[in-house]
Amino acid sequence: MTSQIEPSKIEPSTREGREALARQITERLCDSVEQLLGEQYRVEPGVRPNYFADGLVVDAFRVTERCPRKLAGPSSDYRDSVAMSRRRVGLLAVRELDNRAGTSQPMLVSTAVQQVMADPTNWPSSLRDWVDSLDRAGQAAVAAAAITWAESALRLVGRDARVKWAEPSQKPKWNVPGRLVQLSASVDAVLGGVSSGEKLLILSDAVPGPADRLRAGFTALVRTLGARHAPLRVTVGSPATGLLQPIPVTQELLELAADRAVEMIGLLANPDSAGTVAGRWCGYCHLLEDCDAGRTQLAAGGSATM
């Protein structure tokens, strides 16, 4: 199947163009997955799909992973921690600040964090259960990290009523039709709407670099597929450096991301086919013990944590 629209003529600056771009990229991705997976990972009629247990979940965290073997064999030892929760609690806090905007005295970030931590009723259940399990000191560690996260986000973006901060339990997702394959991304804030064009913000702990383009492209892809219209641009924000890098969403960017998504699906579906690319990242890879290339890399002096 081919797109009805000549790819090179899709102009993303108009609403119609952004919708056409969404149709084109959806077709391209579906076709590629069909060819790649054949009869693998089909949704069984009448069975509710469980993407995590039975299928493949391709998330934005892995899109810039350079070693195919590491990408194909993700660590299964996820553990809730301050580092894994500070963004979500921080987002709840900046949303709380938004709710209180316009009142006589601007609310402090620390107050907003205290308020959201005092009432976790509407939190994502997994986050609430974990924070509930912590004692006062553990919760203080979470609160401190969330204050730092939220303050750094606001320092970078500013307190702007037009910025809609994300609800942490709602991630952009898209399920490949008829397949047990889900694409999942993460957006921190949105500016604008469908008619004028959405501008997405993703905040990154990584310092700005070439990988940002792929990261932004994947986020734009998942949003495009799910919303059936392409965003106007994705801005990668780096609170640590104070830099904001706006990346326009173009057909080329979406195709780059779609091709990468297909590559990732292929690796996850057939992990035995994944080769190894050794590098600085080997030092903190969960597969290091069984990876000759990684151990050789480290023995040669390629420290990872530097």
Next chain:
Amino acid sequence: MQVASWLSEFEPPLEVPEVFIEQLREQLEVTARHAAAIVRSTAPEQLPIRVPKSRLADLDCCERKALAAYQADHAEQSITAPMLRGVALDRFVTYQLVAGRVTEPLQTCLSMLEAEAEDSAIAAFEALGPEASAALIDPLAAQVADAWSGIDPAWVPRTQSKAAAVFADGAVVCSGIIDVELGGPSAGVPGVIVEVKSGKPVAAHQAEAYLYGLLLALRDGLAPGAVARWYPGSDLAAVAVSEGLLESAATRLERAMLRWAELLCGRTPQESSGPWCGWCPDNEVCPSSRVDPGAPAGAEGDLEFEAEFDPERDW
């Protein structure tokens, strides 16, 4: 002096002009491009060049130590008692700022470490035993309460705040984690930095605080008003941030970029003996090593333990 008193009496110095900060950025960019070109021509696989605060401190001491620390297997490094003291001190300051006085020091520290998934530090405390651990860190809690209570919330204290500067299109990265950041552009009061130190004051701590002042100036386009160090039981050692301070930090960073680039490309490191030999990974094989047999083994305080912000890993 209490931190709160210092803050309430703080008179911000003359603001460093933005144009001066931009000049420093350009100057650093030129040097970074030179350093990147050196590595790119000989050892491109070593890019990006990372010059975190610990590397700058090592290079100030001894090039061989800097290289040895880079090549050491960090997973095999043991966590010493002075390191645990630094770990606990950071947690106590954080707790004090968010939840008030620490009343059960060891339990508080362990609970925070558990929430942070810092298993190696927890294991080190367990290996030390509850009595020895308490003896090591209990006094810190009272000292933190004395110094860190009563801070006006308008200063919006942030702990473990990241600051990084990227040069030469990402080929050179300098990053750090600031112990406590207060005020700043979004708080509407002048920004200040406080580095919390569990060990004895050494020159490297001052240089580190200056570096953080520079990183913050580059990050925010606005220099902080002051950089300070706090040692338990001591007064705050604060320095107003001036053009001269930022320039000296930038010069040190430039020198480190170039030296580290050359070392990554295989230049033989110079050896400079000193007290740091005691915690150098090469101390048993280095002909210049000057290990004091009476000195405690391992790194002092939080000088070495603090994990540097690794952008790749954090992503």
